[in-house]
Every structure is written in structure tokens, then in C-alpha cells.
Amino acid sequence: MSDNREPRRRPLPVGRRAPAAGRSLARRLPVAAWLCACVACLNAICWSFVTPPFQVPDEPEHVAYVKQLDETGRLPKSAGEFSREEATALADLHLQSVAEQPASQPISTRAQQEALQRDLLANVGPPEGGRESAGVAATQPPLYYALEAIPYTLAGAGTLLDRVELMRLLSALMGGVTALFAFMFVREALPRHRWAWTVGGLGVALAPLLGFMSGAVNPDSMLYAVSAVVFFCLARAFRRGLTRASALVLGAAIAVGLLTKLNFVGLAPGALLGLVVLSVRAGRTLGRAAYVSLAIALAIALSPVAVYVGAHLASGAPTLGIVSRALRGTHGSVLSELGYIWQLYLPRLPGMHSDFAGVLTTREIWLNGYIGLYGWLDTQFPGWVYDVALLPVGLIAGLCVRALLASARELRARAAELAVYGAMCLGLLVLIGADSYLTFPETDAEFGQTRYLLPMLPLLAAALALAARGAGRRWGPIAGAAILLLFIGHDAFSQLQEVARYYG
Amino acid sequence: MRRGSTRVKVALVVGLALWGVAGGLTLLQSPIGVLRSNTRASAFIDQASHTLSACQAGEALPAETSAVRLRVETLLGPRVAVGLFARGRAIARGERGPGWTGGAVTVPVSRLASARTGVTLCFSVFLNGHETAVLNGERTPPAFAARTGGEPLPGRLRVEYLRPSGSSWWSLLPDVARRMGLGRAWAGIWSALLAAVSMCGVVLVCSRLILGELR
Numbered sequence: 001m002s003d004n005r006e007p008r009r010r011p012l013p014v015g016r017r018a019p020a021a022g023r024s025l026a027r028r029l030p031v032a033a034w035l036c037a038c039v040a041c042l043n044a045i046c047w048s049f050v051t052p053p054f055q056v057p058d059e060p061e062h063v064a065y066v067k068q069l070d071e072t073g074r075l076p077k078s079a080g081e082f083s084r085e086e087a088t089a090l091a092d093l094h095l096q097s098v099a100e101q102p103a104s105q106p107i108s109t110r111a112q113q114e115a116l117q118r119d120l121l122a123n124v125g126p127p128e129g130g131r132e133s134a135g136v137a138a139t140q141p142p143l144y145y146a147l148e149a150i151p152y153t154l155a156g157a158g159t160l161l162d163r164v165e166l167m168r169l170l171s172a173l174m175g176g177v178t179a180l181f182a183f184m185f186v187r188e189a190l191p192r193h194r195w196a197w198t199v200g201g202l203g204v205a206l207a208p209l210l211g212f213m214s215g216a217v218n219p220d221s222m223l224y225a226v227s228a229v230v231f232f233c234l235a236r237a238f239r240r241g242l243t244r245a246s247a248l249v250l251g252a253a254i255a256v257g258l259l260t261k262l263n264f265v266g267l268a269p270g271a272l273l274g275l276v277v278l279s280v281r282a283g284r285t286l287g288r289a290a291y292v293s294l295a296i297a298l299a300i301a302l303s304p305v306a307v308y309v310g311a312h313l314a315s316g317a318p319t320l321g322i323v324s325r326a327l328r329g330t331h332g333s334v335l336s337e338l339g340y341i342w343q344l345y346l347p348r349l350p351g352m353h354s355d356f357a358g359v360l361t362t363r364e365i366w367l368n369g370y371i372g373l374y375g376w377l378d379t380q381f382p383g384w385v386y387d388v389a390l391l392p393v394g395l396i397a398g399l400c401v402r403a404l405l406a407s408a409r410e411l412r413a414r415a416a417e418l419a420v421y422g423a424m425c426l427g428l429l430v431l432i433g434a435d436s437y438l439t440f441p442e443t444d445a446e447f448g449q450t451r452y453l454l455p456m457l458p459l460l461a462a463a464l465a466l467a468a469r470g471a472g473r474r475w476g477p478i479a480g481a482a483i484l485l486l487f488i489g490h491d492a493f494s495q496l497q498e499v500a501r502y503y504g
Numbered sequence: 505m506r507r508g509s510t511r512v513k514v515a516l517v518v519g520l521a522l523w524g525v526a527g528g529l530t531l532l533q534s535p536i537g538v539l540r541s542n543t544r545a546s547a548f549i550d551q552a553s554h555t556l557s558a559c560q561a562g563e564a565l566p567a568e569t570s571a572v573r574l575r576v577e578t579l580l581g582p583r584v585a586v587g588l589f590a591r592g593r594a595i596a597r598g599e600r601g602p603g604w605t606g607g608a609v610t611v612p613v614s615r616l617a618s619a620r621t622g623v624t625l626c627f628s629v630f631l632n633g634h635e636t637a638v639l640n641g642e643r644t645p646p647a648f649a650a651r652t653g654g655e656p657l658p659g660r661l662r663v664e665y666l667r668p669s670g671s672s673w674w675s676l677l678p679d680v681a682r683r684m685g686l687g688r689a690w691a692g693i694w695s696a697l698l699a700a701v702s703m704c705g706v707v708l709v710c711s712r713l714i715l716g717e718l719r
Contacts, residue, residue: 032717039709046702049695052687093687101607103538103573103664106687113686161689198717202710357632358582364603365580378606386603441634444580477718481512484714485519488707492523495703496530503683504535504676 032198033183040179040205044172047215050495052106052502053164054095055375056216061137063217068132070149080133085123089160092116099376106502120159143259144219171221175214179205181228182461188235190465199468199480200461206487208494212374213451223261227455229253234274238417242278244293251297258304266431270424277416341433369450372494379501392486399470400463425456512718534668539566541664545642549659553636559626560650560660567619568667575662577607578637583630586611590623
């Protein structure tokens, strides 16, 4: 058994800068971690070939953002129209009649393809100016779009569809980063059973929803990646102690998250809490130096917020931009909102007003959304698949609970760490719920999409590793193999469902 | 340790074989196709946020209908029930649970052996008072419109009758591969080929990892 466990490392002296920590970490990454990243990347590439251009939620808006940023150097606005080039492509691809209409399919004849190609080529030329609309994407921070501007520029001589293909490949790379750090998170959080790391990392790499979103132009792909990095940094620091270098890396990762997508605002409080908890621990041995590291890390982490507020104040806009508008737009009592947020995820408690009568949200929004809801939320499996899926979901959950119960003492010892992960999850769930409540009751659950929960993928990785361990030492690897085979089949059939929807 | 590795190897081979068989059986199935539509229009008819039950007479059902697709649009779809009646007698029924989304909902119904005309289609959309559902179809004079509680709606709901087509997925593969290349940067079957190669790569690397790490 000893060959199957990671050798116990002596913790680094708290606060002392690890020499060339980054390089050392990269060298020490197990081959399995790189292979998990490779699988996630290949899987996302596969999804990008299966999914027609712009048939992913809000992809037209995200492409418009990149186009605007690359061609004019200015940030886009919500109002207005798409550029002529993109509007032509969307019209020729029949986006309006296909998106959210499962009865409609994309173009299917050579004549339609020739017309599309002719129109696309007619629009290749010098960058356009003055069409600044990116619709719902315009409120998002610019980091992901700035990175996507690189493939956009590289394919600049081609048509818009050439550029979309290349941009999708960058998103696929981010899918690989997500799986890599999910693996590394499991390695730090559950260090004793080496074989279980692969179950966690590969499970995430094969998650169909990760492949679907990472095979598209959408900042969610980078949000998942940076969230996985933050989870890994926290787990590593909780296990080995917080050094100045790791504090700064964690602060930088939080800053990158805030610059990637507004949804990271939900994870940030929990991550900052983790930084504070770790610094207090380090302070017991290191004293003032630990708090200096904390101050620098907080300054780095919160610098995007300072820039955001400063820019809005300078332009006379509300201090927190769209966040201010959201806060002003809320309605009803705090209790009503809390009741709504609770019911968005869990069954109603006695005394709560029923906000989702006839809908079991845990299953019908979130679980079914994970099992299979692709395209513009219009591509689903036949109904029986969701019923059958309850069996493996129940088995995995049961094994996971068994492993947790067996490690009750260890869990108590790691209560602070678990509280930090819990705070991150809670923050994200409350953010999604509060945003959905803004349009309630006109819309029951505007942001009731499972993709918004994927920043918590590292915890899914840990849950899968625990489930495999829950089967015991003898059957654990078999259970792990069975889980991964289940995920392979789920992923393959999800892609076949997408093929049937668009090309059948 | 060797016995453990053998068990994992067996699990891997059996698992992949099972998925292969499932994939083969799926390819032998036929895609669901539209046999007939009661209209080609998709105009706005009505919207509701409370449970709506309506019936529309004069529907013509093709033989072997096994599902009906209703053009009801909503974000968080509620439970939907459908009943088909001929001369006052139910000839098929079906139900779809909540959680669907988009511009249409497909409800499986008990398969019809023969074609029927003069059928009355009744549907219920069990809304909870919050979420709004939009009915799309054809605006008609009141005499031909769908009716709810004896009152006519502004038109008829668009309904499509579906059944598995005559061709298997297997026989349609070349056409599916060709269509996967349309609407992309370069036309051709390269999309389908690259997708297949990527998926094979995924399975190979996963197998290598499972065999190498899960010991």
C-alpha cells in the first residue's frame, strides 16, 4: 500500500519563500494530471466540432464582445445591433429560428452553405467601427475577451467562422486547465490515496457540461479554470501552510477571477475568508510577516474591484455598475428572497411561501440540467434517461457519504478548511438565487442553469474520489473505474444527442 | 496487487463493451421525424401563467404517431398532459414532466395503429402562477380555434405528430456526417471525422489512465 500513497512531505517553514516554487510545482505534477488535462481538452475540442457555431447560450454576444475589443480597442455596450459581419452570419445560419426551437435545425443544403460562404467572404476586410453591441455580455469584465482576441487576430485573414473555430480552441485549453487543477485539488485535499486522484480529475475532464461550455466562446470556460486554481491554492495552503508566495498567488488568482466573469463575485468572499483564516494560522508562528503577506494578497485580490469602482465614479455611473442596479432592482422582503433562494435549490420548508409549485428544483432544474441540457437549453435526452440516471447518482452519493462518515474525525480536524469551501459554494448559490429573484415572479428561475454551478467542479472531483474510496480498499479501484466508465458513456451519448438534435 | 489490476482491466473491457453495444443498438434505432403538422404558422396565440387546459377539434393524426410536439414556449417548462379523443373516446394519452425548456415540448403518447381524422386534441399546461407560457400557432376565426372552458382562444396551437422514421441512424450516418460540415468555416466531413478522432483519443487516454492509476 505504501507505493500507492504520496510520500509525506515536510511542510515548508511558514512564511519563508519557497525557492522557485512555480517551477518546482510544475516539475512535480504527476503525468496523470497532464493526461486528465489532455482528456478535458480533447473532449472540449470534440464538443466544439459537434456543436454548430453560435448554438451555445450567449455565444453570439461573447463573439461580438471579442470582435469589438479586438477591432476598436473599446469595451462594448449592451444596446444596439451586432456588427454587419456577425449579423449576416447569424442570419445565414438561421440562428433565430434554430435557437430554443428543438423542432428546427441549422442549414442542411449545399446551396445554403454557398450563400453563407459568399456572404462571409464579402464581409472579410478592414475592421468595422461603430457597432458596439455585445448584448448581455457587455456587462462582463474584459479579461477572457482580451485573451480570445489573440486567436481572433491570428485568424484575422479568414472569415468570422474561422475566427470562432480558433477562439473555441482557446476555450478548450481552458477546459484542460480546469481538469488539471481539479486533479491537483483532489491531490491536496485527499492526499492519502493516489489512485483516487485520477477518479476525481478524470471525472471532471469527462463532465459533458464542462466539454460543452469549454467547446464554445464563453467566459464560463475561463471562470471554471480560475475557480479550480483558487480551490487548489486554498487546499494546498491548508495542507502545507501559507507562504508569502502562495498568499500572493492566491490573491492573484482571485483578482483574475474577478476580471473573468461577474459570477466570481459569489466565490470571492469565501476565498478571501480562506486567505484570512490561513494568515491567522500562519501568524501564530510567523507573527507580523504573515499579516504583511495578507495585506499584499488582499490588495492584489481586490485591485479589480478598486479599478471597477474608480472607473464608474469617474464616469458618473452608479458606484458598482450593474451590481448597484441589481441591488436597487431587488423587491419583496429579505425573508421572501431567502425563501426563494432556498427553494431554488432545495425542497420548500414548512412555513415558506411556495415559489416553485409542482417543480422539484433540486432534480428538475439542477440535476436534470447536469445530466443533459445542451444547445440553447433545447437539447435533451428522452425523459426515461433522467429517471434511470437517479440510480448511479444515488449510488455515487451513497458511497461518498460512507467515505465521509468513515473520516469523521479527520473532517472535524479540517473544519475550518471545509467551512471555507462551504462559504465559497454558499456565496455562488446565493448570487445565482439573488440574480434570479430580480425577475421573479415573471420568470421562475432565470439563472436556473447548471453551468452556473460548474465553478464548484473541484468539489465534484473530490466527491467522486471519495465515492471510489467509499467502496473500500479492495473494491475502490473497481468502483473508480465504474464511475469513470459511466462518465465516458454519459459524455459520448450527450454528444450523440447533440448530433441527433442538429443533424439528425 | 496484480489481482486488483486484473479486476480493473476486466471492468474496463466489460464497461467499454457495454457502451459499444448500447451505441450499436442506438444506431439501429430510427430518428424521430415529423409525420404531419397541423399548421406551418408560428404566430403568437395566447399566453398564460396559471394552469391552462384547452382542446382543439378537427386534428388529423397519421398512423404510427408516437409523440406529439406542442409549440408552447417557456423558460422553466411545467408538467404537460395530452389526450387525443375520437368520437368522445380516448385513443391516446401522454404526459411530460416539468423541467423542459425552449419553444416546444414533445410529449410521448401511446402509439396509434392507424390514421385518424376528426380527432380532438386536448392539452393541459400545469403552470404555477408565476412562469409564463406562450402558445404559438395559427390565428383563426373562433369557430376553428382551440377552446378553453368553452371560450375560444385567438387561434389553434401548432401541433406536430411524430414517429420514428423508416431509416436507422446507421444508414443515415453519411448524411449526418455531411451535415455536420455545413455552417462551418470549411464545408466537408472533416468536422465529423475530427469529432470521431477526438472522442477515440479521449477513450484511449482514459483507458490508459484507468489501467495505469487505478491499482
